[in-house]
Amino acid sequence: QVQLVESGGGSVQAGGSLRLSCVVSGRTFSGYYTGWFRQAPGNEREFVAAIRWNGGTYHTDVVKGRFTISRDNAKNTVYLQMNSLKPEDTAVYYCGAGYGSDWSRPLGYLDWGQGTQVTVSS
Numbered sequence: 001q002v003q004l005v006e007s008g009g010g011s012v013q014a015g016g017s018l019r020l021s022c023v024v025s026g027r028t029f030s031g032y033y034t035g036w037f038r039q040a041p042g043n044e045r046e047f048v049a050a051i052r053w054n055g056g057t058y059h060t061d062v063v064k065g066r067f068t069i070s071r072d073n074a075k076n077t078v079y080l081q082m083n084s085l086k087p088e089d090t091a092v093y094y095c096g097a098g099y100g101s102d103w104s105r106p107l108g109y110l111d112w113g114q115g116t117q118v119t120v121s122s
Contacts, residue, residue: 002026002097002111004034009093009116012085016120020080022095022113028053033103034078036069038091038118045094050103051078058103063089085120092117 008020024034035050049059049069057069068081078095092115102108 002028002032004095004097004111004113006093006095006113006116009118011119011121014086014120014122016085017081017083018085018118020082020093020095020116020118022078022080024076024078024095024097026111028097029099032097032099034071034095034097035103035109036078036080036093036095037106038089038093039115040091043091045106047104047106048093049080052103060104082118085118087120087122090118090120 003025005023012018030053033050033052036048037045038048039045047060048063049067051057051069051071066084071078094115095113096109097111098109
């Protein structure tokens with residue numbers, strides 16, 4: 001089992017930036033990936049970005065050019081740098097870990113963090 005703890009959420013004005021962190025602990029295996037999802041009230045959890053064990057990254061089209069996922073292996077931490085934030089980015093952001101190839105869907109993840117709130121005001 002993998003434990004994930006998110007931090008870095010907060011309230012910002014439109015156009016601002018935030019960096020989310022996800023500390024990953026526990027045993028991982030080759031082929032694992034870590035991803036960021038978000039969920040706004042009344043909406044389903046949606047994919048934001050993922051990074052594979054080999055460093056490959058994926059970002060949903062909605063955030064391409066604004067958000068960047070990265071990883072610091074020495075710190076066992078995955079980051080989500082969010083720039084040019086918009087009110088529609090407001091949501092609870094979750095970090096998850098999974099294996100295989102289904103990194104863009106919640107069902108592809110085995111473990112989740114508790115989430116961190118991001119609020120963007122206009």
